[in-house]
Amino acid sequence: MSFETKKNITVYKPAVKTEEMILNMGPQHPSTHGVLRLELQLEGEIITKVIPHIGYLHRCFEKHAEAMTYPQVIPYTDRMDYLASMGNEFGYAVAVEKLLNIQVPERVEYIRVIMAELQRIASHLVALGTYGADIGAMTPFLFCFRDREKILSLFEMTCGARLLYNYIWVGGLSHDLHPDFVRQTRDFVTYFKPKIKELNDLLTYNKIFIDRTSNVGILPLDTAINFGISGPMLRGSGLKWDLRKDDPYSVYHKFDFDIPVGEGKVGTVGDCWDRYYVRVLEMGESLKIIEQALDQLPEGDVSSAIPKRIKPPVGQVYTRVENPRGELGYFIISDGSVNPFRVKVRAPSFVNLGVMDVLCRGHMVADIIAILGSVDIVLGEVDR
Amino acid sequence: MMYDFFVDLLGNEILAAIVTGVPPLVFILVFVLFAVWLERKVSAHMQDRLGPMRTGWHGYLQTIADLIKLIQKEDISASANDKPLFNLAPVLVFAGTYAAFAAIPFSSYYIGSNLDLGIFFIIGISGLVVAGILMAGWSSNNKYSMLGAMRSAAQIISYEIPTIIVVLTVVMITRTLNLHTLSEMQTGYFWNWMIFGGPTAGLEKFLLIPLMFIGFLIIYTSMLAEVNRTPFDIPEAESELVSGYHTEYSGMKFAMFFLAEYANMFAVSAIVSALFLGGYQSPIGYLGNLFDAPWLIPVEQFFWFTAKGTFFVFVQMWLRWTLPRLRVDQLMALCWKYLIPIAFINLIIVGLITVL
Amino acid sequence: MKTAEEFFNILKQKFGDSIIELKSGVPLESFIIIDPLKIDEVCLFLRDDSELKFDNCMNLSGVDDANGKKEAQADGSSTIVGGTISVIYHLESVYLKHKVTLKVSAPRENPQVKSVAAIWRSADWHEREAYDLFGINFINHPDLRRILMPYDWEAGYPLRKDYKNPEFYQGMKVPY
Numbered sequence: 025m026s027f028e029t030k031k032n033i034t035v036y037k038p039a040v041k042t043e044e045m046i047l048n049m050g051p052q053h054p055s056t057h058g059v060l061r062l063e064l065q066l067e068g069e070i071i072t073k074v075i076p077h078i079g080y081l082h083r084c085f086e087k088h089a090e091a092m093t094y095p096q097v098i099p100y101t102d103r104m105d106y107l108a109s110m111g112n113e114f115g116y117a118v119a120v121e122k123l124l125n126i127q128v129p130e131r132v133e134y135i136r137v138i139m140a141e142l143q144r145i146a147s148h149l150v151a152l153g154t155y156g157a158d159i160g161a162m163t164p165f166l167f168c169f170r171d172r173e174k175i176l177s178l179f180e181m182t183c184g185a186r187l188l189y190n191y192i193w194v195g196g197l198s199h200d201l202h203p204d205f206v207r208q209t210r211d212f213v214t215y216f217k218p219k220i221k222e223l224n225d226l227l228t229y230n231k232i233f234i235d236r237t238s239n240v241g242i243l244p245l246d247t248a249i250n251f252g253i254s255g256p257m258l259r260g261s262g263l264k265w266d267l268r269k270d271d272p273y274s275v276y277h278k279f280d281f282d283i284p285v286g287e288g289k290v291g292t293v294g295d296c297w298d299r300y301y302v303r304v305l306e307m308g309e310s311l312k313i314i315e316q317a318l319d320q321l322p323e324g325d326v327s328s329a330i331p332k333r334i335k336p337p338v339g340q341v342y343t344r345v346e347n348p349r350g351e352l353g354y355f356i357i358s359d360g361s362v363n364p365f366r367v368k369v370r371a372p373s374f375v376n377l378g379v380m381d382v383l384c385r386g387h388m389v390a391d392i393i394a395i396l397g398s399v400d401i402v403l404g405e406v407d408r
Numbered sequence: 409m410m411y412d413f414f415v416d417l418l419g420n421e422i423l424a425a426i427v428t429g430v431p432p433l434v435f436i437l438v439f440v441l442f443a444v445w446l447e448r449k450v451s452a453h454m455q456d457r458l459g460p461m462r463t464g465w466h467g468y469l470q471t472i473a474d475l476i477k478l479i480q481k482e483d484i485s486a487s488a489n490d491k492p493l494f495n496l497a498p499v500l501v502f503a504g505t506y507a508a509f510a511a512i513p514f515s516s517y518y519i520g521s522n523l524d525l526g527i528f529f530i531i532g533i534s535g536l537v538v539a540g541i542l543m544a545g546w547s548s549n550n551k552y553s554m555l556g557a558m559r560s561a562a563q564i565i566s567y568e569i570p571t572i573i574v575v576l577t578v579v580m581i582t583r584t585l586n587l588h589t590l591s592e593m594q595t596g597y598f599w600n601w602m603i604f605g606g607p608t609a610g611l612e613k614f615l616l617i618p619l620m621f622i623g624f625l626i627i628y629t630s631m632l633a634e635v636n637r638t639p640f641d642i643p644e645a646e647s648e649l650v651s652g653y654h655t656e657y658s659g660m661k662f663a664m665f666f667l668a669e670y671a672n673m674f675a676v677s678a679i680v681s682a683l684f685l686g687g688y689q690s691p692i693g694y695l696g697n698l699f700d701a702p703w704l705i706p707v708e709q710f711f712w713f714t715a716k717g718t719f720f721v722f723v724q725m726w727l728r729w730t731l732p733r734l735r736v737d738q739l740m741a742l743c744w745k746y747l748i749p750i751a752f753i754n755l756i757i758v759g760l761i762t763v764l
Numbered sequence: 765m766k767t768a769e770e771f772f773n774i775l776k777q778k779f780g781d782s783i784i785e786l787k788s789g790v791p792l793e794s795f796i797i798i799d800p801l802k803i804d805e806v807c808l809f810l811r812d813d814s815e816l817k818f819d820n821c822m823n824l825s826g827v828d829d830a831n832g833k834k835e836a837q838a839d840g841s842s843t844i845v846g847g848t849i850s851v852i853y854h855l856e857s858v859y860l861k862h863k864v865t866l867k868v869s870a871p872r873e874n875p876q877v878k879s880v881a882a883i884w885r886s887a888d889w890h891e892r893e894a895y896d897l898f899g900i901n902f903i904n905h906p907d908l909r910r911i912l913m914p915y916d917w918e919a920g921y922p923l924r925k926d927y928k929n930p931e932f933y934q935g936m937k938v939p940y
Contacts, residue, residue: 045551047551069736078911078912079910079911079912079913079914082912082913084922086897086923087922087923122792123791123792125791156732159732159733160639160641160731160732160733161730161731161732161733162451162455162729163454163455163729163730166455166456166457167455167456170456226730227732230731230732232639232731232732232733232734233732235734235735235738236732236733236734236735236738246819247885249819249820249858250819250820250884250885250886251884251885251886252820252821252822252884252885252886253886263858265858270861337791338791339791339792339793340791340792340793340795340852341791341792341793342793342822342823342854342865344822351822353822353823353854355823355825355852355854357827366825366827366828368823368825368827370822370823370825374889375886375889375890377889378885378886378888378889379885388735388736388737389555390735390736391735407912408912
């Protein structure tokens with residue numbers, strides 16, 4: 025299906041021509057999740073056009089990467105999507121290991137999967153909590169952060185850092201697991217399962233929340249694919265597409281988990297409630313993966329495969345991993361030296377943000393908050 | 409009552425009027441001190457944390473600390489603001505709320521002024537608040553504030569209608585607008601409260617109970633909207649409009665808005681409890697009667713009245729921290745499409761029951 | 765699941781000279797080099813053909829090939845003269861589950877590439893980023909402006925290999 029790319033698509037034509045107002049949801053705003061400027065063209069309360077302005081957090085990651093050696097890039101990848109750092113490092117490590125064509129020990133793979141799934145739960149907790157806070161329900165925000173604290177203390181036990189880890193290195197990990205890690209993670213899994221139910225009771229099925237988010241920001245499936253949307257946004261529109269199953273990397277093929285898809289349970293398929301609900305269900309699936317990985321965790325040495333000097337052959341590679349926000353892609357070109365020639369990061373939030381204009385046409389100002397929260401962007405990733 | 413008392417005491421009507429105005433002000437200030445602390449503790453415990461703990465025992469001096477902070481802040485006023493309106497707006501908002509306290513029956517002995525049209529006066533004078541809010545939004549010279557003020561004005565005006573319809577329902581049974589008489593009619597134990605049918609007897613009373621309950625729910629919801637509390641707090645929605653119509657205020661003026669909001673919360677809870685839950689009447693009889701000390705009764709009534717008001721303020725806070733926010737059009741739809749028709753039907757049925 | 769050779773053959777049959785060559789054997793992906801001014805027709809065919817159906821443009825990145833001649837400047841730095849700047853497209857098909865990589869190269873002095881933003885809307889912002897950081901001009905792009913750098917950045921295109929930071933930007937000293 026093709027659709028128009030003319031610049032002035034109007035969906036809503038009011039009977040009385042009121043004066044058009046330009047409202048700026050400026051870079052500093054409590055609910056734009058970072059420094060994002062949204063220029064809204066309004067007719068009364070209805071939106072005719074949304075122009076996002078980004079670049080306020082541009083830190084020249086790609087230029088830095090060309091000046092450093094391959095292992096030195098890893099702390100920089102952390103800081104792009106700072107709420108899902110393990111995922112960023114994972115993607116970069118997988119890409120460089122593919123270039124070098126090295127095989128990492130099994131234990132390393134399993135630990136990486138456990139960390140990535142714990143990180144997925146933590147990132148979704150932030151997304152859901154802040155989404156509730158934007159809509160007005162302040163209490164689930166604190167409940168989500170209380171549960172996230174437990175995950176962050178697990179990370180702190182492993183590598184010493186709560187938010188930006190520098191843990192997953194090319195070829196292995198920086199530290200092995202703490203001896204008490206497995207027991208505490210199992211405790212966390214048992215603790216967290218009823219908390220998802222608590223969140224559902226409090227927020228997900230709340231009538232006011234459903235009124236605010238269902239039938240708002242409906243994203244049809246073919247629009248989503250054409251815009252390159254990925255992650256929970258794409259799954260919320262009805263497509264069962266998850267890189268962990270459709271383009272598997274690491275040891276994900278050894279686990280048994282389900283892919284939640286938006287079905288329009290309380291509205292239409294692809295509205296904000298669907299995307300929100302997909303994230304809630306994904307947290308449950310991640311718990312399953314963590315349990316299975318803990319059961320199957322082999323012994324081994326985590327730093328045996330880390331090369332002393334990384335000098336890949338001339339070539340290029342594009343790998344992608346499933347980050348909590350979508351498909352994170354690393355395109356690395358190597359010219360045979362110790363510095364990468366070009367590292368391009370295909371950030372999921374950058375691509376997902378491009379669809380804001382189409383999603384917001386014809387809605388009201390209050391809905392922008394709901395839609396922006398359901399897109400779930402992190403400005404560090406959008407601007408890099 | 410108080411007014412007559414002071415006129416006798418002082419001989420001068422004007423002086424008596426001024427002195428009569430002081431106790432409600434003192435009550436408001438003390439109550440706000442308590443209410444702000446209560447809100448922070450309630451929200452904290454509902455969110456699995458502790459709230460203020462360091463300023464005094466469990467933080468009870470927190471409000472005083474906040475007050476000192478607000479008083480010593482710089483009074484920022486942008487150059488493009490409409491100065492007279494900007495300075496007048498918080499005063500009007502507070503005045504509207506404060507004036508409503510004149511007719512609220514705190515106990516059988518103390519009412520600021522025993523108006524024959526008590527409830528009508530209260531609803532009317534609350535309209536000053538709308539004027540103050542609109543002034544605040546307009547003179548701030550800020551698109552966000554203006555949006556917030558207009559939304560707030562639309563919300564308050566729309567929700568006055570279900571309020572008035574339910575008040576009419578109660579008045580049809582009691583046949584008086586005077587709040588003192590209304591409270592007196594609800595003597596006896598709690599069975600005589602309006603929500604349980606009032607001082608009627610027999611079949612009428614049982615028929616009235618469900619209708620009165622519905623009326624109570626409608627008026628409580630409308631009152632939530634009148635004071636701009638969640639789920640109707642769009643004018644102050646932090647994540648959308650960054651504090652709405654009081655974005656541009658700082659220091660003492662902001663403190664006035666704050667004060668007015670909590671005073672309004674209590675006034676509204678007081679009205680609801682006066683209309684439906686027996687005002688200052690106790691549900692279980694008086695200790696004064698038990699100990700044969702008739703001077704104790706007004707004191708007890710004051711205690712019961714404050715307790716009921718505070719309970720409803722607590723319920724307002726409870727709702728604020730549990731529910732998300734309604735969107736503007738959903739709010740209007742709720743009022744015009746749901747509350748008003750139900751309130752009307754309620755009114756008609758109660759009218760029929762009372763007549764027949 | 766088709767391979768790069770099969771895609772190359774299909775495209776070569778349809779478009780002839782616009783398809784320049786297939787570079788394979790380089791780790792890790794083989795890519796097809798295409799003429800920069802014909803890329804939009806090729807991509808339209810790739811998207812709409814029923815056997816290919818590349819409905820998702822995963823990634824679109826600019827690359828400074830730095831294959832020109834390095835000339836030393838007066839102040840010790842060097843600029844690159846000649847050579848090419850390339851754009852690399854990674855496409856995939858969600859339903860048929862295959863992927864392909866395309867590459868176009870344009871001369872460094874005035875890189876002009878046809879825009880594919882009308883074909884895949886995800887390319888819209890990626891092309892703006894390539895314009896912003898490399899200076900590649902995308903013909904027929906609906907809204908080509910800088911996206912990550914400030915809108916009035918005069919001092920060039922940051923990700924080029926011979927980029928130098930300016931001294932001042934709007935009165936503020938840049939390297940500090």
